[in-house]
Amino acid sequence: MRILNIDGTITTTTTTKILNKLAGEKQEDDFVNKYDLNIEKLKIVTQDPTSGKGHYIFLPRGAILFNLIKEYIYGLYADLECFYIEAPVLTDFENLAVANHVEQSGENTYHTNSSGRHLVTKIGVLYSQLGLVGENGLSSSHLPLKLFEMTKCCRLEERYSPLRRACEFTMIDMHELFNNLNESLDESLQIHKKILELASEFNLDFYCTYKVTNDFLEKNLEWILQLVRLHEREALLLEANPRKGRPINVEYHFDVGEGNPLEVSAFQLDYDNPIKFGILKEDGSNPIVLHANIIGSIERFMYAILSRIIDRGCFPMWLAPEQVRLIPDSVDDLELCIKYASMLNKESLRVTIDDQLQCSMEQRYALAKESMIPVIVHVRAENASILQAPSFYNYTDFRLKEFTEQVKLETKGKPFMRATYPHRLSQWPGYF
Known part of the structure; x- marks a missing residue:
């Protein structure tokens, strides 16, 4: 040697x-x-x-x-x-x-x-x-x-x-x-x-x-x-x-x-x-x-x-296949999640909704963490609170305008592509 x-x-x-x-x-x-x-x-x-x-x-x-x-x-x-x-x-x-x-x-x-x-x-x-x-x-x-x-x-x-x-x-x-x-x-x-x-x-x-x-x-x-x-x-x-x-x-x-x-x-x-x-x-x-x-x-x-x-334990924002996971607290919160997902999609963010309501909130949160998604949002009764987010996002509540602005600053100059998959996880086959 x-x-x-x-x-x-x-x-x-x-x-x-x-x-x-x-x-x-x-x-x-x-x-x-x-x-x-x-x-x-x-x-x-x-x-x-x-x-x-x-x-x-x-x-x-x-x-x-x-x-x-x-x-x-x-x-x-x-x-x-x-x-x-x-x-x-x-x-x-x-x-x-x-x-x-x-x-x-x-x-x-x-x-x-x-x-x-x-x-x-x-x-x-x-x-x-x-x-x-x-x-x-x-x-x-x-x-x-x-x-x-x-x-x-x-x-x-x-x-x-x-x-x-x-x-x-x-x-x-x-x-x-x-x-x-x-x-x-x-x-x-x-x-x-x-x-x-x-x-x-x-x-x-x-x-x-x-x-x-x-x-x-x-x-x-x-x-x-x-x-x-x-x-x-x-x-x-x-x-x-x-x-x-x-x-x-x-x-x-x-x-x-x-x-x-x-x-x-x-x-x-x-x-x-x-x-x-x-x-x-x-x-x-x-x-x-x-x-x-x-x-x-x-x-x-x-x-x-x-x-x-x-x-x-987490993807960087620009590289995450799913950048945001929305978790509705109940079926009543699903429409707000769909609204958020549509608005985030227009900003070219990759977002999913865990609408598998047969699973508990804790189980769905654990699944999001296991998928190493950078931003996890709990949506409940017209409120959206951040369960997990990178350090560049400074709020505990989910403010859509501020969030998208900060993401754009964080990912500036990095490649991006839109997701082609459906937002709702209930539409995903188990092997995906």
């Missing part, structure tokens, strides 16, 4: 539990931990009965959460001014660059033979991006060139769990092409800062592994130390194989307490794939590619942030 410390020294031991995990052998992770169980209770995903094990359906709450995160990620890459493309899931295994990447990755890919063609499902999003540039050429005036994509990928898994390890997932990656190493190092530093900002916003405690060739480490130690010092945390140092043409790969891991840590983000420099995909600059040389995974896949990122939400 080699640990790169903030002061620039390299030691062989660490007291940091997650770095010891990352340095050791991978553990079996076909267990069910507390987060798996709580995600199941939240009814985010369920196994698709028509697709087989390891393939999941996003249930209504999960679909809202998925799309809010997708929009958030889109905004991260929009800030970097990159070209967004949409690409197919299937790719041609007879393309030598594709076949080489599949074989090198060691992933278990889905294969199909159709109309005399050998096709595979994507396990990453570099194929279409780099293939497009290789096919059409590259002008130096367009460098640095940034391409970004969100694409469904598939891989066979021996073990699986919802979000954390699935056979189908949404991969997000940006590939930036540069004239020279200095340009790529400058941009890598900015990506590193973006990832650390992301970790801070979502309260994700990242730990890094630096997989580096000895030659790159020797020549660029001060630059690597700059990354470590920005993170203010020691990192695990691993040796990269120089023959693979990837001199540095930085991975950002999050510990979920049991099993293997989750790799949430990563970036790496790549000299090899520009050659394989035939990407040439005007002078006949190959560019350098930076793979920038600010978030590797939506599903795994969802698992990471859901673990923080579960620990906190």
